[in-house]
Amino acid sequence: MNNSSLRIVYMGTPEFAVAGLRGLVENGWNVVAVVTMPDKPAGRGHKMQESPVKQYALSVGLPVLQPERLKDEVFLSELRSYQADLQIVTAFRMLPDVVWSMPRLGTFNLHASLLPKYRGAAPINWAVINGDKETGCTTFLLRHDIDTGDILLQERTPIGDNEDAGSLHDRLMEMSIGLTLRTVRLIADCDAQGIPIPTTPQEMSEDLRPAPKLFKDNCRIDFSQRSEDIVNFVRGLSPYPAAWCNLTIRGQLYENVKVFRAEKGDGPIAVPCADGTVSIAELQLPGKKRMDARSLLNGIH
Numbered sequence: 001m002n003n004s005s006l007r008i009v010y011m012g013t014p015e016f017a018v019a020g021l022r023g024l025v026e027n028g029w030n031v032v033a034v035v036t037m038p039d040k041p042a043g044r045g046h047k048m049q050e051s052p053v054k055q056y057a058l059s060v061g062l063p064v065l066q067p068e069r070l071k072d073e074v075f076l077s078e079l080r081s082y083q084a085d086l087q088i089v090t091a092f093r094m095l096p097d098v099v100w101s102m103p104r105l106g107t108f109n110l111h112a113s114l115l116p117k118y119r120g121a122a123p124i125n126w127a128v129i130n131g132d133k134e135t136g137c138t139t140f141l142l143r144h145d146i147d148t149g150d151i152l153l154q155e156r157t158p159i160g161d162n163e164d165a166g167s168l169h170d171r172l173m174e175m176s177i178g179l180t181l182r183t184v185r186l187i188a189d190c191d192a193q194g195i196p197i198p199t200t201p202q203e204m205s206e207d208l209r210p211a212p213k214l215f216k217d218n219c220r221i222d223f224s225q226r227s228e229d230i231v232n233f234v235r236g237l238s239p240y241p242a243a244w245c246n247l248t249i250r251g252q253l254y255e256n257v258k259v260f261r262a263e264k265g266d267g268p269i270a271v272p273c274a275d276g277t278v279s280i281a282e283l284q285l286p287g288k289k290r291m292d293a294r295s296l297l298n299g300i301h
Contacts, residue, residue, distance in 0.1 A: 023177035119147035120211035129236030150199035
């Protein structure tokens with residue numbers, strides 16, 4: 001089967017999802033439509049903001065669907081009209097059965113973890129927070145329960161000792177391009193040969209960790225933990241959404257301080273913890289710029 005004969009609908013919203021879509025387009029796959037989140041107001045002026053996936057799709061002339069509700073009959077009718085053979089989902093919403101079961105070859109999802117580990121909304125962050133030494137990306141066929149479908153392909157990569165979630169995000173985003181293309185080729189070749197698509201069921205065990213969505217409450221630093229855990233927590237949330245705490249610096253209390261880098265041991269701004277001290281190395285006071293601890297102290301009299 002050549003690339004142009006397989007009709008693909010691509011679903012995604014953030015920058016991470018643009019990579020796979022761009023890879024498909026640049027390699028000649030027949031993406032017939034893109035589904036993404038509705039435009040949302042952003043910034044101080046509340047100007048309507050298009051998702052990164054929509055911006056890219058429009059730049060290459062792809063039709064864009066932006067349903068408020070995925071079960072809306074108008075949307076479902078329009079989606080059916082594209083007669084997709086395959087749907088691909090990267091960093092999008094949970095799909096109802098009527099959507100993911102629509103194409104004759106099904107729907108596969110690209111997830112930024114080595115499933116079944118880190119099912120959920122924030123797999124990159126939690127892998128770093130938990131001090132993992134390895135992660136990767138997984139493609140799997142969708143079914144009703146989120147992130148539980150049979151695995152198609154996986155690719156692994158080490159996590160650097162000092163790597164934060166931002167740099168890992170960017171590396172996995174680039175990894176997703178090749179993995180998406182290999183998965184589509186696998187499915188297309190199996191379809192052309194009339195053979196079943198090879199998959200592997202997710203193996204369950206008791207030590208699997210979830211990757212729940214991040215909110216302000218679960219991004220607060222707990223200084224009763226060990227220094228290593230605090231350092232991992234900070235780098236797992238850096239640069240976004242960022243760990244935070246209240247800090248007393250030179251006798252003044254600062255609330256909601258964002259922390260982007262922490263180190264074990266003493267430093268210009270050191271805080272007691274379970275096994276000694278942890279140094280706040282890079283931070284941002286409310287209303288101020290992000291800076292290293294020494295520069296911040298030089299500006300405080």
